[in-house]
Amino acid sequence: GQQLNQSPQSMFIQEGEDVSMNCTSSSIFNTWLWYKQDPGEGPVLLIALYKAGELTSNGRLTAQFGITRKDSFLNISASIPSDVGIYFCAGHGYNAGNNRKLIWGLGTSLAVNP
Amino acid sequence: DTGVSQDPRHKITKRGQNVTFRCDPISEHNRLYWYRQTLGQGPEFLTYFQNEAQLEKSRLLSDRFSAERPKGSFSTLEIQRTEQGDSAMYLCASSLVGGIRNQPQHFGDGTRLSIL
Numbered sequence: 580g581q582q583l584n585q586s587p588q589s590m591f592i593q594e595g596e597d598v599s600m601n602c603t604s605s606s607i608f609n610t611w612l613w614y615k616q617d618p619g620e621g622p623v624l625l626i627a628l629y630k631a632g633e634l635t636s637n638g639r640l641t642a643q644f645g646i647t648r649k650d651s652f653l654n655i656s657a658s659i660p661s662d663v664g665i666y667f668c669a670g671h672g673y674n675a676g677n678n679r680k681l682i683w684g685l686g687t688s689l690a691v692n693p
Numbered sequence: 694d695t696g697v698s699q700d701p702r703h704k705i706t707k708r709g710q711n712v713t714f715r716c717d718p719i720s721e722h723n724r725l726y727w728y729r730q731t732l733g734q735g736p737e738f739l740t741y742f743q744n745e746a747q748l749e750k751s752r753l754l755s756d757r758f759s760a761e762r763p764k765g766s767f768s769t770l771e772i773q774r775t776e777q778g779d780s781a782m783y784l785c786a787s788s789l790v791g792g793i794r795n796q797p798q799h800f801g802d803g804t805r806l807s808i809l
Binding site: 582610612614619620621622623624627629667669680681683684685686 | 697699733734735736737738741749784786794797798799800801802803805
């Protein structure tokens, strides 16, 4: 099935650094979601975006819905050790119809060195 | 706790056995989804319900898989005659349908299935 292109695949950073990851689609999306998943647990919703150009923050996290409607990015400022995990982008395309099925990226694995 | 609840968290079984997982969604959510996730991958859609109606099934859902949501609240996912390839994390999510926005899905912590 369709997948989003998410990059980078993995990141290893020092505590206190800022992090940026992004997601692109070959088609237009009307919703972008960012989730974080810790080992052995389910994805936890971080930020939901619904409008092109929308910029939304959740604490140290900021995400934007790209103006082209085909991309989104997530920034984490001043990283801390508990930011470690896998970050997934997901979204709904305009052709999703009524099924609300999410399309997912493959995730960005983040490691933070204290 | 008012989040999505899944039971059991872990299941180990021999190949060929049947297994059943349960999901209790967030109480006011009318949509319930099942996903499968393997290592290094994002969740793969299996099926979803709106209230008690099963509205879509993925091609991944072979005839050995069946899901129900009889009263529009909790749901069960059964796998019959399990195979080693069924080993994965099975995730349940729920959302509230309303308006023109796609309401975000909230996930449970999954059931980790291991087939011996």
